[in-house]
Amino acid sequence: TELIPSLYSVYQDYFLIGAAVNSRTLHSEKDLLIKHYNSLTAENEMKFERIHPSEDVFTFEKADEIMAFAKKNGLNVRGHTLVWHNQTPDWVFIEEDGSPVSQEKLLSRMENHISTVAGRYKGQIYSWDVVNEAVSDNKGEFLRKSKWLDILGEDFIAKAFEIAHEIDPNASLFYNDYNESDPEKREKIYRLVKSLKEQGVPIHGIGLQAHWNLHQPNIKDIRESMERYASLGLQIQITEMDVSLYGWGDRRTDLKEPTKEMIELQEQRYEQYFQIFREFHDVITSVTFWGVSDSYTWLNNFPVKGRKNWPFLFNEKQQPKDAFWKVV
Numbered sequence: 484t485e486l487i488p489s490l491y492s493v494y495q496d497y498f499l500i501g502a503a504v505n506s507r508t509l510h511s512e513k514d515l516l517i518k519h520y521n522s523l524t525a526e527n528e529m530k531f532e533r534i535h536p537s538e539d540v541f542t543f544e545k546a547d548e549i550m551a552f553a554k555k556n557g558l559n560v561r562g563h564t565l566v567w568h569n570q571t572p573d574w575v576f577i578e579e580d581g582s583p584v585s586q587e588k589l590l591s592r593m594e595n596h597i598s599t600v601a602g603r604y605k606g607q608i609y610s611w612d613v614v615n616e617a618v619s620d621n622k623g624e625f626l627r628k629s630k631w632l633d634i635l636g637e638d639f640i641a642k643a644f645e646i647a648h649e650i651d652p653n654a655s656l657f658y659n660d661y662n663e664s665d666p667e668k669r670e671k672i673y674r675l676v677k678s679l680k681e682q683g684v685p686i687h688g689i690g691l692q693a694h695w696n697l698h699q700p701n702i703k704d705i706r707e708s709m710e711r712y713a714s715l716g717l718q719i720q721i722t723e724m725d726v727s728l729y730g731w732g733d734r735r736t737d738l739k740e741p742t743k744e745m746i747e748l749q750e751q752r753y754e755q756y757f758q759i760f761r762e763f764h765d766v767i768t769s770v771t772f773w774g775v776s777d778s779y780t781w782l783n784n785f786p787v788k789g790r791k792n793w794p795f796l797f798n799e800k801q802q803p804k805d806a807f808w809k810v811v
C-alpha cells in the first residue's frame with residue numbers, strides 16, 4: 484500500500500479532495516479518509532431534521548463527532564446544509580395550532596437555526612452550503628416550489644446568506660444544486676447567483692453536486708457549464724460527486740457486480756471529469772465525493788431502493804479501482 488499515492492497529495496496544488504461521511508463510515512472508512520482526503524462533509528448529520536428536530540432542541544452529538552474527527556486528523560470541513568426543502572422538519576413551517584407559520588416567525592426560525600448551527604462551528608468550516616436546491620427542474624419555472632418560497636418569497640435565499648455571513652464572516656458561502664450541467668437549469672442557477680451577487684448578497688461560490696452517471700451529463704455540457712459559472716467570478720466546488728453505473732431511466736435491479744464495460748466507461752468518465760477540473764483549478768477550490776468506497780453509497784437506495792451501485796474510486800474492499808489510477 485505504500486505504493487498507492489495519496490489522492491489529496493496528488494491534487495495538493497489544485498484543490499481540496501473531500502468525502503461525505505456519516506457516523507458509521509467515519510469509522511469503517513477511517514484509513515482511506517485519513518490517507519486520501521483533506522476535506523469532510525456530513526452526509527446527513529448537519530441537516531435541519533437531524534440537528535434541530537424541534538423548536539427548542541438541537542442535537543449536535545453526531546455532527547460534533549465528525550468535527551472532532553476532522554480536527555484530530557487535520558481535515559477541513561464543508562458545512563451541509565442550512566436551508567433546504569428536504570430533510571427539514573414540519574414544525575418549522577407550522578404554528579403550535581397547526582396553521583401555517585407567519586412570515587415573521589419563519590424568518591426568525593431561520594435566523595435562529597442558522598445562527599445556532601453556523602455559530603457553533605464558527606471558524607471551523609471553510610464553506611457552507613447555505614441554500615440547497617432552490618432552483619426548479621421544470622421547464623419555464625425559475626425557483627422550486629417549497630415552503631420557504633411560499634411563505635417568505637424569493638427573498639428567503641438572500642436572507643439566508645446574509646444571516647450566515649453575519650454569524651461566520653470567514654466561511655465562504657455557497658449556493659448548491661444538482662442537474663447543474665443541464666443547459667436550461669444551468670442558466671437558471673447562473674441567473675440566480677448573478678442576481679444575488681448584483682444585490683450585494685454575501686455569496687462566494689456555486690456548489691455543483693455532480694451526481695453523474697456513465698452517460699450523463701456529456702463532457703461538452705460539463706465544460707460549458709464550468710465556463711459559464713466561472714464567468715461569475717466566484718469559487719466553484721464539486722460538492723457531492725458520484726458516478727452511477729445506471730442511466731437516469733434505468734430501473735434494473737439484478738446486477739450483482741458491474742460489467743467490464745461499465746467499469747471501463749467509468750474509468751474514462753472519471754479521467755475526463757478530472758481533466759476538466761484541472762483545467763478550471765483556478766476557480767475550483769474543492770472536489771468532494773458523496774462517499775468513500777463502493778462499500779457504502781446512498782445510491783444503493785436512490786432512485787431505486789435496494790439496488791447496488793459502484794460509484795467511487797475505491798472498491799468494496801477499499802482498494803483503488805482503475806478509475807483511481809486514471810485520476811491520480
Ligand code: XIL
Nearest residue numbers: 526527563564615661692723773781
Ligand atoms: C442524501 C443522503 O446521501 C442520504 O443518506 C439521505 O437519505 C438523503 O440525502 N443532494 C444533497 C444531499 O444535497 O444532501 C443528498 O444526500 C443527496 C442529494
